[in-house]
Amino acid sequence: MSIQSLIIGLLALFFGFVLEHLPMPDLIGWFQPLWVLVVVTLLVFQAPRTFGLWLAVPAGLMLDAEHATLMGTHVFTMAIHIFLVQLFFRRMEVFNLFQQMGVVLVLALLHQLLRFWLAQVLFDYPHPIDIWGPALSSVFVWPWVFALLRLTVLRTHT
Amino acid sequence: MPAYQGQRTLLVCLLALALMWADQNYSIVQTLRFAAGYVLYPAQQAALIPSSIAGWFSELGTARQDLLDENRQLSARNLVLELKAQRLASLEAENAELRELLSASEQVDDKVLVTTVVAIDPDPFSQQVLINKGSENGVFIGQPVLDAYGLLGQVVDVLPFSSKVMMIADSNHAIPVQINRNGVRAIATGTGALDQLELIYVPNTADIKEGDLLVSSGLGGRYPRGYPVAVVDRVEHQAGQMFASVTARPSAHLDRSRLLLLVFSQGAGKVPSKDLWKGAR
Structure with missing residues (x-):
């Protein structure tokens, strides 16, 4: 665990939450990317020794507070998400950008689907089509966030 | 992948499910939500910066919009007034035509200028009216003034854009x-x-x-x-x-006519104002 990547990672998470909270016009609000998910993915992918499963608890709880979901919902989805990223990150390193985007799409969709299932078990979730918008937009922000964090000193296996 | 990562993930997932169950049934978890909210607060405030800036700008924009609206209203009003003025001008022209037809056509071979009565002299001992044509329109002292039915009077005082007419x-x-x-x-x-x-x-x-x-x-x-x-x-x-x-x-119609004609006839009316005043007063 390196202090430097921890600080950069937390800063990135902070901005992830800022963007997550950013008020969006109704029209494109449906497409608001899962910023925190993307950042968490990237952190776990780029600095797996610093950011691991533990990140699921604070990030998940804050996401629950942010989205006013039942406490633990996002912890659950985040834990599974981080586990899958850790499972894939070796392969993701040799993937090109489009393959990475494909992985992010699958992961984001799974995250959304889990959220949807959990919400449906516990409440009435609006509409299943809501799953797709954020997942798709998350895929398209992935390369940018990836490139941005690559500019920092955050490097693989720190 | 650290060792036993799947089991740990499973553990976290079970904890999360327990937390969800607890959140649904016990209010104690609310404190956790508040704590998470406190941590979130700076990020949320930061997220609101653009929107508050946008709000500030939209306030500026609103003031500008108000001004624009006001301007638009005034322009529209101006247009209406101009339209009315235009109508008046066309009516004046039409009236002049009719008037020329009415007053024996053999008489009106003089050049005329249509004018409107804008004020009546309140002095009961003088029968004078103010018209809206003045020296800028070529009005001169002593100029004969007609209405549709006959001679009405003569100009006794000329200002740049208005004149005083003494009625007969x-x-x-x-x-x-x-x-x-x-x-x-x-x-x-x-x-x-x-x-x-x-x-x-x-x-x-x-x-x-x-x-x-x-x-x-x-x-x-x-x-x-x-x-x-x-x-x-x-x-x-x-x-x-x-x-x-x-x-x-x-x-x-000394008491009714509103539209008058100023006559520019050769050899008529050109009297030095000094003499006129002598005669008029």
Whole structure:
């Protein structure tokens, strides 16, 4: 665990939450990317020794507070998400950008689907089509966030 | 992948499910939500910065929008007024045409300028009106003024964009006339009453009857010749008196006409203002 990547990672998470909270016009609000998910993915992918499963608890709880979901919902989805990223990150390193985007799409969709299932078990979730918008937009922000964090000193296996 | 990562993930997932169950059933988890909210607060505030800046800008924009709206309203109002003015101009032109047709066409071969009465002199002893044409329009002192039915008066004071017209009924006013029927000359003076002129110096023996039309004679060079001035409405021959007492009713609608004509006729009206004032006052 390196202090430097921890600080950069937390800063990135902070901005992830800022963007997550950013008020969006109704029209494109449906497409608001899962910023925190993307950042968490990237952190776990780029600095797996610093950011691991533990990140699921604070990030998940804050996401629950942010989205006013039942406490633990996002912890659950985040834990599974981080586990899958850790499972894939070796392969993701040799993937090109489009393959990475494909992985992010699958992961984001799974995250959304889990959220949807959990919400449906516990409440009435609006509409299943809501799953797709954020997942798709998350895929398209992935390369940018990836490139941005690559500019920092955050490097693989720190 | 650290060792036992799947089991750890499973553990975290189970904890999360337990937390969800607890959150649904016990309010104690709310404190956790509050704690998470506190941590979130800076991020949320940061997220609101753009929107508060946008709000500030939109406030600026609103003020600007208000101004634009006001401007638009004023422009629209201006347009309406201009439209009205345009209509007035066209009506004036139309009226002038009709007027030219109405007042015996042989008389109106003079150049005319249409004008509007904008004010009436409140002085009861003077019968004067203010018109909306002045020296900028070529109006000059002594210029004859007509309405649709006859001679109305003359210009006695000129300002750049307005003029004062003394009407023939003003008690200071006199106009040389002749009876249209036989050419007998007389002088019609104002009485101060709008509906009455007096003919002075009419010999008792003069051929004058009620209903005779009096037209301007053109003598004195002030008024052009041949415009209707008044209709005789009473003739009294008094024994022992040198002159007959004759009153006439002005042809022009002195108390009603709003649109007037300023006449530019050759040789008429061009009298030095000094002389005019002498005559008028």
